[in-house]
Amino acid sequence: xxxxxxxxxxxxxxxxxxxxxxxxxxxxxxxxxxxxxxxxxxxxxxxxxxxxxxxxxxxxxxxxxxxxxxxxxxxxxxxxxxxxxxxxxxxxxxxxxxxxxxxxxxxxxxxxxxxxxxxxxxxxxxxxxxxxxxxxxxxxxxxxxxxxxxxxxxxxxxxxxxxxxxxxxxxxxxxxxxxxxxxxxxxxxxxxxxxxxxxxxxxxxxxxxxxxxxxxxxxxxxxxxxxxxxxxxxxxxxxxxxxxxxxxxxxxxxxxxxxxxxxxxxxxxxxxxxxxxxxxxxxxxxxxxxxxxxxxxxxxxxxxxxxxxxxxxxxxxxxxxxxxxxxx
Ligand SMILES: Cc1cc2nc3c(=O)[nH]c(=O)nc-3n(C[C@H](O)[C@H](O)[C@H](O)COP(=O)(O)OP(=O)(O)OC[C@H]3O[C@@H](n4cnc5c(N)ncnc54)[C@H](O)[C@@H]3O)c2cc1C
Numbered sequence: 641x642x643x644x645x646x647x648x649x650x651x652x653x654x655x656x657x658x659x660x661x662x663x664x665x666x667x668x669x670x671x672x673x674x675x676x677x678x679x680x681x682x683x684x685x686x687x688x689x690x691x692x693x694x695x696x697x698x699x700x701x702x703x704x705x706x707x708x709x710x711x712x713x714x715x716x717x718x719x720x721x722x723x724x725x726x727x728x729x730x731x732x733x734x735x736x737x738x739x740x741x742x743x744x745x746x747x748x749x750x751x752x753x754x755x756x757x758x759x760x761x762x763x764x765x766x767x768x769x770x771x772x773x774x775x776x777x778x779x780x781x782x783x784x785x786x787x788x789x790x791x792x793x794x795x796x797x798x799x800x801x802x803x804x805x806x807x808x809x810x811x812x813x814x815x816x817x818x819x820x821x822x823x824x825x826x827x828x829x830x831x832x833x834x835x836x837x838x839x840x841x842x843x844x845x846x847x848x849x850x851x852x853x854x855x856x857x858x859x860x861x862x863x864x865x866x867x868x869x870x871x872x873x874x875x876x877x878x879x880x881x882x883x884x885x886x887x888x889x890x891x892x893x894x895x896x897x898x899x900x901x902x903x904x905x906x907x908x909x910x911x912x913x914x915x916x917x918x919x920x921x922x923x924x925x926x927x928x929x930x931x932x933x934x935x936x937x938x939x940x941x942x943x944x945x946x947x948x949x950x951x952x953x954x955x956x957x958x959x960x961x962x963x964x965x966x967x968x
Contacts (some may be wrong), residue, residue: 750915
């Protein structure tokens with residue numbers, strides 16, 4: 641029986657592992673097979689993670705996270721979790737080929753996935769002009785003409801934010817009106833650096849080493865044209881990775897796992913959640929790492945309460961034992 645099973649190897653999972661391991665809880669971290677390391681494995685330079693004044697490449701940062709977690713005794717397993725039973729006092733976690741794990745607590749840190757356009761060149765040019773995060777990458781596009789795809793609030797927010805850096809921001813939308821709230825629309829319409837490209841969808845991204853343009857198709861007459869740009873921000877939504885816990889953990893209206901206040905506590909005792917999977921707004925490496933810390937501290941606190949409750953139970957103090965677990 642493990643004290644702590646951590647699912648996910650992004651900044652949230654590894655930070656939870658560092659704290660849990662240093663607390664002597666000997667965590668096991670199920671890292672995923674092909675996607676180990678999380679979202680930062682798909683990017684190049686990270687300039688906003690504190691402690692790296694010259695920046696660091698995403699995969700190098702995640703290698704350091706792993707090294708630090710392993711240094712204190714975390715067991716990292718490169719396998720995917722396929723099924724979970726989180727309801728009882730003992731949690732069961734099934735994996736693709738490493739067998740089943742039983743744990744007293746589970747920290748769920750599976751992140752979230754930005755929706756993609758589904759174009760062949762999107763992955764090839766990811767981190768080379770194609771981005772899903774204006775806060776992360778806007779700084780790299782100083783003085784450039786760039787494009788944002790999408791018509792919702794987040795697309796308007798990204799486009800408006802990007803005008804701080806870019807000389808011009810095209811907002812490409814497949815219809816002739818936006819889904820975004822009126823206040824966000826008004827702000828974007830009033831911004832002289834933003835130009836709307838209506839009734840258009842991106843059907844191609846061009847560029848060898850870096851993005852140099854888009855192929856746009858008119859959604860009314862089907863005609864195609866080329867738009868020269870130096871960067872593309874895809875803002876068409878984000879899906880928290882929660883499918884494994886549907887029916888067990890409560891979700892928010894935004895689709896993230898519901899946690900109690902600023903804690904990582906879910907609706908099930910002994911189950912904690914951290915990182916982008918609980919965060920509909922900030923979704924940054926440093927906020928995910930902070931959230932991983934919270935989850936490890938909550939798990940540690942819960943395990944101590946569980947140990948104390950077991951002692952009380954042995955002494956026949958059942959009601960006190962139950963109250964202790966309920967408050968953990
Ligand atoms: C292209 C790009 C660039 C970015 N640049 C920056 C930046 O410059 N600065 C910044 O602060 N943030 C940046 N971000 C955002 C940042 O990557 C995320 O906020 C952060 O990675 C979230 O951490 P997380 O641990 O919650 O989730 P993730 O990093 O998404 O990690 C989730 C982990 O869970 C694993 N997992 C999922 N399902 C399973 C399963 N069934 N079994 C086992 N494991 C599973 C995944 O494989 C992954 O390892 C960027 C994001 C993207 C997409």
